[in-house]
Amino acid sequence: MESKRTSPIGRPRGFDADEALERAVRVFWAQGYEGASLDDLTGAMGITRTSMYRAFGNKEELFRQALQRYTEGPASYVARALGQPTAREVATTFLAGAIRSTTQPDCPAGCLGVQGSLAAGESGRRARDLLAAWREGGTAYLRERFQRAVDEGDLPVGADPGLLARYLMTVANGIAVQAAGGTAADELQLVADMALQTWPPARS
Amino acid sequence: MESKRTSPIGRPRGFDADEALERAVRVFWAQGYEGASLDDLTGAMGITRTSMYRAFGNKEELFRQALQRYTEGPASYVARALGQPTAREVATTFLAGAIRSTTQPDCPAGCLGVQGSLAAGESGRRARDLLAAWREGGTAYLRERFQRAVDEGDLPVGADPGLLARYLMTVANGIAVQAAGGTAADELQLVADMALQTWPPARS
DNA sequence: AGACTTCGGTATCAGTCGGTACCGAACGCC
DNA sequence: GGCGTTCGGTACCGACTGATACCGAAGTCT
Structure with missing residues (x-):
């Protein structure tokens, strides 16, 4: 049973989530969690609020993933x-x-x-x-x-x-x-x- | 020429500015500058926004004075x-x-x-x-x-x-x-x- | 081809942000 | 007492906060 897909169904996302996350790391790094607004974040990530919420959940979850990325980088x-x-x-x-x-x-x-x-x-x-x-x-x-x-x-x-x-x-x-x-x-x-x-x- | 007044003209303020500032120090201390909202501050200081603005200028000036107070305390x-x-x-x-x-x-x-x-x-x-x-x-x-x-x-x-x-x-x-x-x-x-x-x- | 799923953009939500205009109340001065 | 000044409270401002509903577009799967 091979459940791995070559590509996920539905429309593929039009941006590089890894690179977007890396941009978010910079913003949180420079401005802190509370000091980084969604406009700051999505602006630097080059995506809309909607895309961010779909890809990362919410601001807090984005921060979580940014911290993990920071740890690895x-x-x-x-x-x-x-x-x-x-x-x-x-x-x-x-x-x-x-x-x-x-x-x-x-x-x-x-x-x-x-x-x-x-x-x-x-x-x-x-x-x-x-x-x-x-x-x-x-x-x-x-x-x-x-x-x-x-x-x-x-x-x-x-x-x-x-x-x-x-x-x-x-x-x-x-x-x-x-x-x-x-x-x-x-x-x-x-x-x-x-x-x-x-x-x-x-x-x- | 004695310009010193026994008490300033007009209605005297109804709260202790020193004590209010001390309360503000605690809030800034615990929540940071951006994390401390005016409601947080005035709530802890026991005064209204209006009184705070009249007595301290604005949030940034309040923070300045709070820092000075913190330095002395x-x-x-x-x-x-x-x-x-x-x-x-x-x-x-x-x-x-x-x-x-x-x-x-x-x-x-x-x-x-x-x-x-x-x-x-x-x-x-x-x-x-x-x-x-x-x-x-x-x-x-x-x-x-x-x-x-x-x-x-x-x-x-x-x-x-x-x-x-x-x-x-x-x-x-x-x-x-x-x-x-x-x-x-x-x-x-x-x-x-x-x-x-x-x-x-x-x-x- | 058609069904199904996800994406991305617009427009919008209620709530909160820092900051103020306004006004009656309370006081010192004359 | 009347005047001038400041105080404190209400009500409000425009801007921004994080977060969503909605919908057409763009893909995969059968």
Whole structure:
């Protein structure tokens, strides 16, 4: 039984949903969830409100999918960092990726996961909570990675994986705020270097 | 020539403008500039739109005054930190104050200067820029203080006051984001302690 | 060819946004 | 008391918010 169709029935959509989503990411990134109106979004996506609602459901769902897209794109440095062989390399790669992503010249400054919705009115509460969970998820990934590092003997037995993860995420979020305010990448790299000076030494 | 009046002419206002402003601070703090509607604000302030406009000008001006009030109130820890006798005490007091202020149980979590408006649509752009300048001003104060510390011999001659200031502000802003996400004060204090381990030693 | 399904555009919805005109009420000054 | 001024409340403004109903167009399937 092959249920896969060569093409879905009915009129095919006349735009590239992937590219439209990517445009939406930029708008949410630059203006936040509440600050991005449907006109802003559909204008940048190059489609009408009707097409957006049919393809993505509603504004909140569009934001959800935009966040996922952001995770796989601009924020893919997180997964890349987690894959580094040592805890120290995880940390340095993570912060370097955060700096690079938040100061990319052809992208909005800052981090969608931070400035997308930190404080919000009633209408943006769901988006705010979604982002808080997203950030907390990142912290959890780091914690698990550092726990593994302790287990593997890559970090001292006394090291606290939860604290190291929280510390890194705190610095990264601070970097995102700085970047949103216009601080340059090279200056942020000096900050990251300083933050990494306290990193526990690898066990020999 | 005494131009001072015992009381201004005309009908006196029937509410405490200071207390109303303090209520407005809470709303902006919790919901951000764009997320706080006039109904939210005036409802919390206990006054009508008309009274608000007469007393404060408009929403943007109200936000300006709320930010100033916030600076003198919840964010007064900055000035207190700057007055500490040594650079190290400035740093520890600054971060401790940031943690305390962003996790106060009877106040919104986080920092108004960060979550008030990080990313915004057209209507909130002025507020966003105002807050960016506010944060940059805090960094400048720290830099001047650390420059003085270098001059006074309190910090090593090789220390970079600008980097130290940026570093501290980055960690503090990161703490604010963590606090907005619900991270507890004691956990943030551990992060601050770790961040301060790299602090340059005082010259003996 | 004709049935069926989806797409995209227009036009519109009720609700909310920030901001104001208007007016009677309440006060200080003379 | 009368005048001038400010206050506070109602009622309203045009613009915009997110979200839909409707309908012809454009496809696939039998």
